[in-house]
Amino acid sequence: MSIAKVRGTRDLLPDDMIAQQRVEQAAHDVFARFGYGEIRTPMFERTELFVRGIGEGTDIVSKEMYTFEDRGGRSVTLRPEGTAGVVRACLEQNLFKQSPVHKLYYVGPMFRYERPQAGRYREHYQAGIEAFGVADPLMDAEVLVCAYEFVGALGIKPVEIRLNSIGNEERPAYIEKLKEYIRPRLAEMGARDQERFEANPLRMLDSKDAHTRELLEDAPKTADHLSPESVEHFDAVRRLLDRANVPYVVDPYIVRGLDYYTRTVFEITTAGLGAQDTILGGGRYDDLVSEVGGGPVPGIGFAAGLDRLILAMREQDVAIDERPKHDVYVVTIGDDTRETAFEALTALRRAGIRAEMDHQGRSVRAQMKTANQLRVPYVVVLGEDEIARQEATVRDMDDQSQETVPLAELTSRLSARTNP
């Protein structure tokens, strides 16, 4: 082994890219259908953007950022998530001055410095949408429906939307109530949850510690401590989801790990992925734009992990493109035939036919074997006999029939067959 790839990164080979492209295509199709336009922002930004946008106290910022100093001494960070960069771009390009309403989506790699594990990599791919400028619950519902349709388009079936509201201005008061409830029980909890009590008590609600969960079963729920406005907002989102026929469950323990969320938060989980069963997550972030220096522009969005979507598709045996890579394989017999074959091959390709030939001068048998493995429907045989008569033999690999066609007509005859 010479030089190995960096830990937590992967090479996606052509076979891997079939599934990858399928998911990316679904993202482009579904998001465009919902009225979103693609945006591409840099893969790294000034570190400050993420610190201010995501929140200093979050795990992402405090221990999971891939941060470097560039040659000019500036601290830059490989983007750990998509939203902060999109917000920065909107502000820098003055998009909100034209109109606060913008619907954008992105597909691309994200980076987090953490130990790799099934469905979790230091470089991973996400697709997500962001809707700015609309505080109305209609937009929450639209984003949720879009998420549901996206996952559905991939054929992932046991899907559960878990929905919650964590409020906004009323949240500090709620957190105080939660801490009051927890404080007398704190001694019984594990060291990890005790640490979280100070750092981020909300996150104790989705602790994986069974005993902690038991202790918190009767803890005050976010949903019971919302302002009347937040309650109405949440109710409206649910009514709209019902109208759209999108199933969901209200899960009071969904709190999300990023500081910028307000009111609506949600996750989509699926079965069979072990510890990494969250395939999509998102929420409303009405204060984020002002946090990073913009005006009071509300927003809501989600991000889905492509790697986990693909894991889920594989786990559930979703069929992923059985189409052969080639339409025609050109077999040559004799060294003197290869240049003529190359000419024919080029003509086929120019006519839009996905054609291939052997490049190594292998035996006829080996060439036929390759054609068979490639599952090409047609083989064109060019031997000395054919070329002497200015003809080609076209073999149908399914029924083993062969016919002779004039070389000049080869392309048109095969076009008719391969593009019906």
Added chain:
RNA sequence: GUGAGCGUAGCUCAGUUGGCAGAGCCCCUGACUGUGGAUCAGGUGGUCGGGGGUUCAAAUCCCCUCGCUCACCCCA
């Protein structure tokens, strides 16, 4: 950052108390002067993750190190 498991051919893996480094798949050639899926024969391919130690002898035992995997934390 913490814990556990695992590193042998391109891939999946055997390798017994330390004693010639193997199989299957893949690939190439042939049996079949110009025709695939089956069968058979032959062939290519290895710093046994790396370094050090013990030993006449190490893939095997000991130490160190690197990497991978899974889990914890957290998250997509």
